[in-house]
């Protein structure tokens with residue numbers, strides 16, 4: 090196990106998964122402080138280019154906290170995100186970025202424990218992959 | 231599109247009375263962000279949400295002519311609206327304010343690692359600053375609203391809703407698909423917990439409806455189409471005729487039922503009886519006239535011979551369009567229908583469902599019989615079609631434990647030699663309904679219990695059905711119950727024949743019932759502005775819960791449309807028409823039909839209808855030329871936030887000069903400090919003036935939720951306003967008093 094602390098970018102949805110992340114905090118359930126969250130109306134809006142931008146800038150992993158079937162907008166939002174992820178992974182392969190660096194899971198609005206577990210497991214698996222900059226070829230400062 | 235970047239940003243970092251500042255060094259954060267581009271002023275505050283802090287912020291913004299603001303505090307779920315209001319009062323556009331959540335997603339989440347929490351807070355605040363720099367002034371979308379509502383479904387929910395909405399001054403169209411109103415409630419006979427008759431309840435509500443001029447009732451009415459959007463929906467409705475054009479009194483009706491030769495299973499009685507092609511659901515059903523079922527009628531003409539029948543078999547369906555501001559869905563539920571063979575359903579002849587049993591009991595007179603055999607021992611098998619370990623229905627249907635037990639009480643009071651055996655999975659007669667359970671045990675009912683690991687099995691031997699189970703209450707002893715009638719306590723499921731969800735695009739939840747925006751915070755609104763849900767179409771509910779949600783939806787709908795104007799959030803999709811090539815993909819994908827194809831400068835492009843677009847953003851990734859952005863989550867905004875997250879954090883170690891920093895609401899003078907407290911803090915102090923109190927006592931006194939009180943009390947303790955007395959009260963709660 091490496092003690093590298095990977096940076097994780099989370100995309101959460103305003104009405105469902107973001108409240109779950111809030112709840113984790115409210116209950117003082119701890120996860121890596123290198124997790125940064127951007128809230129969007131629905132995670133089906135997350136674009137490939139955002140994920141790729143994150144990798145380019147030195148984010149080690151991107152996690153999409155999708156609403157699953159709880160989404161108030163559309164029940165197929167996770168399927169839409171899956172397609173975006175697949176397309177993104179094609180580009181990642183071309184660029185030599187490990188495709189395990191992007192991940193999606195459904196979170197309900199009270200899924201505090203599942204969120205914390207996802208962060209824990211994702212942090213660990215990203216730590217063993219090491220710094221993204223080794224893959225994107227940027228200098229390691 | 232080059233934006234004008236914001237130049238004078240005010241950044242307000244909240245201590246939250248220690249909830250943030252105990253773990254995040256807010257002064258360090260302030261220092262680390264003060265040189266970010268565009269930042270003009272950074273302040274830390276003790277409670278940013280307090281009135282006095284709000285006023286100071288507003289004055290500061292005006293004095294310094296700031297053009298935008300960032301608040302870094304608790305979750306925006308709590309105070310986004312508070313700070314939008316601050317922005318407005320300071321003369322800013324509310325969309326030139328961006329929030330950073332440094333409590334739930336930082337200080338609390340990382341209270342175990344304060345240094346790293348501080349580092350993260352810096353990044354979060356920087357991201358908010360970078361985002362607000364790009365922000366533009368937006369106007370809420372204002373549209374006109376018709377103070378007219380369509381209520382779909384005239385069960386107890388729809389009936390009640392119509393009455394209340396009409397009394398609040400809204401014009402109501404009540405649209406019922408069946409030819410009679412009342413929904414399922416009329417089917418159950420005596421209702422728990424009051425023993426009132428369902429039919430009487432329906433009658434009472436219907437009479438109130440008839441007294442109101444601003445309610446129009448349509449029966450046999452089916453929704454065909456929907457156009458327009460909130461405030462101005464156009465609902466296409468097809469009205470099937472009754473084929474009876476004038477009054478038809480009871481005597482004539484009886485005559486008609488007699489002469490009509492066409493017969494079918496009576497759905498109202500779940501097939502226990504037959505009805506004719508001319509029928510009523512039950513004798514006193516409303517509206518009063520019978521109806522002719524044209525699917526069954528073969529136009530033999532017998533009914534036409536009855537004098538004064540007023541029958542017209544050639545009457546045609548009518549299509550109308552209703553123009554309404556809001557739509558309330560109250561379409562109810564279906565009882566779960568067991569699969570053939572599930573606990574002997576349809577394979578053993580004395581197995582029926584609870585809805586059938588309610589009808590049987592309601593109709594029975596003198597003796598209790600089923601299939602011509604008299605009944606003494608009744609076994610109820612619970613949770614059929616609910617709480618399925620393997621099936622689709624994971625939910626508890628909530629009404630059925632109570633209804634089964636109430637049926638056992640009703641049947642025993644009508645036929646005293648009946649014996650009831652309740653084969654359950656744990657009884658859930660929550661709240662006041664528990665008294666039914668107590669009464670049933672007192673009358674000698676037997677309770678046996680099974681777990682989801684081993685379901686009871688049924689076998690017909692002679693006239694009896696033998697139910698075998700491993701009874702959890704007697705350490706899994708194998709028990710046999712011999713029953714004359716087996717009642718499957720079936721749960722509630724969404725309506726099978728749902729013609730509206732598709733047309734109205736109502737979101738469906740994972741349980742397949744209609745889905746609200748948020749179970750706790752917005753329980754009767756759907757994401758479609760102007761469409762509300764209430765009653766059993768949303769989730770299994772008894773009448774009490776049905777009425778609570780109904781009145782809530784009614785109030786929400788009325789407050790939305792009654793002023794004639796509606797404000798919508800301008801968070802919608804935008805199209806870069808230079809890039810768009812009209813491929814139609816976004817149009818195909820959008821669940822709300824928000825896109826239109828228009829011609830601009832000689833080419834066809836997509837255009838977003840502002841009143842329809844929900845801003846979910848699902849269309850944005852689909853566009854191959856990347857023409858779509860969502861306001862507030864545009865490529866630029868997301869990318870600058872990411873850049874801010876990864877940018878190095880270096881703390882400048884000169885915060886010895888802390889004293890010199892400008893801080894709102896921070897002072898050693900207790901009186902001034904007191905003034906800086908939020909309203910609730912002041913109320914708590916006031917409440918403690920008379921005597922020491924516990925958290926629940928304070929909560930009751932000042933009428934605030936106990937968890938809020940606890941949380942502010944802790945801050946008050948930290949700032950030296952209150953202390954624990956060290957004693958506990960009778961309910962074993964700690965007492966708090968003022969610290970002199």
Ligand SMILES: Cc1cc2nc3c(=O)[nH]c(=O)nc-3n(C[C@H](O)[C@H](O)[C@H](O)COP(=O)(O)OP(=O)(O)OC[C@H]3O[C@@H](n4cnc5c(N)ncnc54)[C@H](O)[C@@H]3O)c2cc1C
Nearest residue numbers: 383385386387407413414421422561562563765766772773
């Ligand atoms: C066996 C049984 C016993 C019960 N006993 C009790 C009891 O004793 N006490 C109690 O509190 N609760 C009881 N309940 C629960 C009670 O039935 C419900 O709470 C209540 O019926 C919910 O009312 P509703 O108006 O939401 O739905 P419903 O009663 O289902 O009414 C919905 C109405 O909408 C109409 N509709 C449906 N689709 C459309 C459409 N597309 N267009 C137009 N109209 C449409 C239907 O025809 C119907 O008239 C019992 C339930 C069952 C199954």
Ligand code: SF4
Nearest residue numbers: 613616626627630631
């Ligand atoms: S209310 Fe009782 S019978 Fe109905 S599903 Fe829940 S536990 Fe089962």
Ligand code: SF4
Nearest residue numbers: 810811813814816853
């Ligand atoms: S997907 Fe893009 S290019 Fe196609 S119509 Fe929509 S906005 Fe235009």
